Amino acid sequence: MKYLIETERLLLREITLDDKEELFKLYSDPEVQKYTGEPVVESIEEIEKAIQTRISNYKKYGFGRWATILKNGMHFVGWAGLEYLPEFDEIDLGYRFLPEYWGSGIATEAADAILAYGFYQLQLKKIIAIAMTENNASIRVMQKIGMEFDKFAPYEAGSKEAIWYWCDQQLITKNKRH
Numbered sequence: 250m251k252y253l254i255e256t257e258r259l260l261l262r263e264i265t266l267d268d269k270e271e272l273f274k275l276y277s278d279p280e281v282q283k284y285t286g287e288p289v290v291e292s293i294e295e296i297e298k299a300i301q302t303r304i305s306n307y308k309k310y311g312f313g314r315w316a317t318i319l320k321n322g323m324h325f326v327g328w329a330g331l332e333y334l335p336e337f338d339e340i341d342l343g344y345r346f347l348p349e350y351w352g353s354g355i356a357t358e359a360a361d362a363i364l365a366y367g368f369y370q371l372q373l374k375k376i377i378a379i380a381m382t383e384n385n386a387s388i389r390v391m392q393k394i395g396m397e398f399d400k401f402a403p404y405e406a407g408s409k410e411a412i413w414y415w416c417d418q419q420l421i422t423k424n425k426r427h
Contacts, residue, residue, distance in 0.1 A: 253315060256362045259355065261315040264303045264328065268316050271325040272296045280348050284384035286408060306332070312371060314343060317359055319350070326350045329359035331367055331376065340367070342378040344390070356390045364394060368418040378414045379404055388412060395424030 254261040264272070275281055276290035276299075290296060306313040314330035327346030334341050342363060344356045360378075367373040378396055380387040396414035404411045416424075 252318075254359075254362050254366050256358050258320055259326075259359055259362070260318040260320055261329065261359065261362070262318070263307050264300055264314065264316045266297065266300055268325065269293055269296045269300060271316075272300065272328075275327055275345060275347055278348065281345060284381045284387065285345070286381065286404060312340075312367070317344075317346070317355070319355075326355060329356070329363060331363060331371075331373075337377075339377045340373055340375070342367075342376050342391075342396075344387075351386065356387070357393050360390055361394045364416065364421055368421070375415060375417045377416075379411050380414075382410060382412050388414075395421040397424070 250262055252260040252262045270293075273290065273293050273296045276287075276296060279289050282289050290299075303313050310333045312331045312333075314328045314332055317326050317329050318324065319326050327344065327350065329344035329346075330342075332341050332343060333339075342360060344359055346355060364376060367376050376396075377399065378387075378391045380391065382401070391414040394416075396416040397420060399413040399415040401410045401412055403409065
């Protein structure tokens with residue numbers, strides 16, 4: 250298995266169909282889905298379709314959401330990565346983890362490494378992140394990794410306002426020094 254990103258505790262790689270059981274556990278958990286704006290997934294078939302989309306995005310854009318593995322025990326803990334949002338012409342940083350790993354710093358560790366990968370390996374100019382306004386843990390991760398507030402705006406037409414953060418390489422470098 251080829252890993253794209255390695256941190257002190259984590260390995261990130263492309264999601265494959267072999268991950269369907271773990272992804273189903275993640276997406277069928279109401280607590281995980283609470284702040285995503287997405288419904289709880291009801292079937293493995295839904296997950297398989299989502300994985301096929303991820304695989305085609307890797308080929309189309311050269312990046313995507315990546316399976317995140319805890320090195321200690323090689324456990325699947327969720328996913329983190331980048332996604333191109335054509336409706337906004339933006340590249341979004343996102344992460345979603347199993348509840349037993351919340352509060353352990355994994356989201357911050359993964360997100361920080363993904364920004365570095367995005368700017369230094371992929372040569373991206375700008376990366377955004379979007380969260381529901383009540384998702385304080387996710388917002389805190391965005392702040393910790395050096396992103397700055399951009400705006401309040403809905404993610405989809407007719408949805409509640411979300412909070413948008415942004416960064417570029419220069420901003421991250423500046424914020425890491427303070």
